[in-house]
Amino acid sequence: MQTLRAFRIHEDPSGPGFAVRAGFESVPLPQPSVGQVLLRVAFSGINYKDALAASGAGRILRRFPLTGGIDFSGTVVASADPRWHEGDLALVAGCGLSESHDGGYADYACVAADWLVPLPPGHSLWSVMALGTAGFTAALAIHKLELNGLQPGQGPVAVTGASGGVGSIAIDLLAARGYTVTAISRKPDQAQYLQALGAVQVLSPDQLGLGGKPLERAHWAGAIDNVGGELLAGLLAATMTGGSVASIGQAGGAALHTTVMPFILRGVNLLGIGSSGTPHALRLALWRRLGDDLRPRHLSRIAPHTIAFEELPTAFAGLLQGSNVGRIVVRIDPNAVVESA
Numbered sequence: 001m002q003t004l005r006a007f008r009i010h011e012d013p014s015g016p017g018f019a020v021r022a023g024f025e026s027v028p029l030p031q032p033s034v035g036q037v038l039l040r041v042a043f044s045g046i047n048y049k050d051a052l053a054a055s056g057a058g059r060i061l062r063r064f065p066l067t068g069g070i071d072f073s074g075t076v077v078a079s080a081d082p083r084w085h086e087g088d089l090a091l092v093a094g095c096g097l098s099e100s101h102d103g104g105y106a107d108y109a110c111v112a113a114d115w116l117v118p119l120p121p122g123h124s125l126w127s128v129m130a131l132g133t134a135g136f137t138a139a140l141a142i143h144k145l146e147l148n149g150l151q152p153g154q155g156p157v158a159v160t161g162a163s164g165g166v167g168s169i170a171i172d173l174l175a176a177r178g179y180t181v182t183a184i185s186r187k188p189d190q191a192q193y194l195q196a197l198g199a200v201q202v203l204s205p206d207q208l209g210l211g212g213k214p215l216e217r218a219h220w221a222g223a224i225d226n227v228g229g230e231l232l233a234g235l236l237a238a239t240m241t242g243g244s245v246a247s248i249g250q251a252g253g254a255a256l257h258t259t260v261m262p263f264i265l266r267g268v269n270l271l272g273i274g275s276s277g278t279p280h281a282l283r284l285a286l287w288r289r290l291g292d293d294l295r296p297r298h299l300s301r302i303a304p305h306t307i308a309f310e311e312l313p314t315a316f317a318g319l320l321q322g323s324n325v326g327r328i329v330v331r332i333d334p335n336a337v338v339e340s341a
């Protein structure tokens with residue numbers, strides 16, 4: 001029987017509460033059934049959700065055991081769907097990988113053909129995973145902010161959790177579109193990095209002077225929030241009339257204590273951003289845009305570290321501790337070439 005190497009996550013019932021155990025295992029090579037495609041995985045990435053899943057710090061998996069990795073890029077090696085052929089290059093991001101289906105931390109992945117996205121123009125198997133779910137989600141947030149009226153020139157746009165994966169890419173994409181970006185980060189030592197990505201100002205959450213009032217001086221034309229909690233409440237209270245705040249993450253907490261005042265007195269929009277449920281047509285369109293008008297300019301700076309598959313277990317801690325900067329790409333296939341485009 002042919003086997004493959006996979007990073008598997010099991011529920012660990014031995015303790016008092018919810019826990020997982022995760023590590024490398026040899027599992028049978030799946031064969032695609034009708035409507036499925038088998039890919040040789042080239043690269044994957046490490047998203048916050050991957051760290052939660054692999055450590056058990058969050059209940060991400062809906063069944064056990066599963067292979068981790070919420071996204072990957074690779075080459076089709078066998079297809080039971082007429083749209084995909086051996087040698088085609090593709091990526092999958094979200095779609096329930098490492099939640100209800102085996103994910104990308106494996107030599108091979110067998111997935112529904114409907115989930116595959118062709119490599120966007122000008123991108124490589126490496127660069128799409130330097131973007132990964134983080135980059136796709138940043139693009140989705142910008143898409144929704146602009147659908148709700150955000151345009152360059154209206155005022156500053158805040159990005160919180162700025163030094164993380166989503167934050168870094170959001171700054172890069174917003175700045176390239178002509179927005180005046182303020183990076184909000186707890187890491188003063190990363191100010192130079194954030195400015196190099198295009199932030200005109202770098203502030204710590206403390207410098208925002210979050211007062212907890214229902215309405216603060218209207219300052220932000222828009223915002224992308226990866227942190228949640230008090231920071232999100234503070235952004236809502238300080239957003240200009242008609243402005244929008246895109247809520248992506250909860251790195252700082254899931255609770256949101258606010259009032260209706262920003263909504264009813266300033267018409268502020270709170271936009272929910274959920275990447276995994278994005279309809280396929282929009283998913284394809286946004287990935288195409290990531291190769292076109294939403295093309296990142298600083299991917300090599302954002303993802304300077306491509307680690308070997310074997311190093312994966314050591315790489316989750318930084319994300320869980322909030323010390324991560326930028327993106328970490330994982331080279332699953334040792335022969336896959338790291339090329340920015």
Ligand SMILES: NC(=O)c1ccc[n+]([C@@H]2O[C@H](COP(=O)([O-])OP(=O)(O)OC[C@H]3O[C@@H](n4cnc5c(N)ncnc54)[C@H](OP(=O)(O)O)[C@@H]3O)[C@@H](O)[C@H]2O)c1
Pocket residue numbers: 046047048049133134137160161162163164165166167184185186187226227247248249250251252253273274275276318319320321322323324325326
């Ligand atoms: N909605 C979706 O579809 C979707 C998709 C992808 C990610 N997400 C979520 O978006 C968030 C960011 O993901 P990511 O991949 O960018 O993670 P990441 O690389 O780990 O970055 C998270 C950043 O948030 C800040 N942070 C971390 N812990 C914090 C805390 N306790 N209080 C305040 N700030 C804290 C840090 O930035 P600074 O030190 O610069 O402040 C950290 O670098 C996560 O919550 C993730 O689950 C959601």
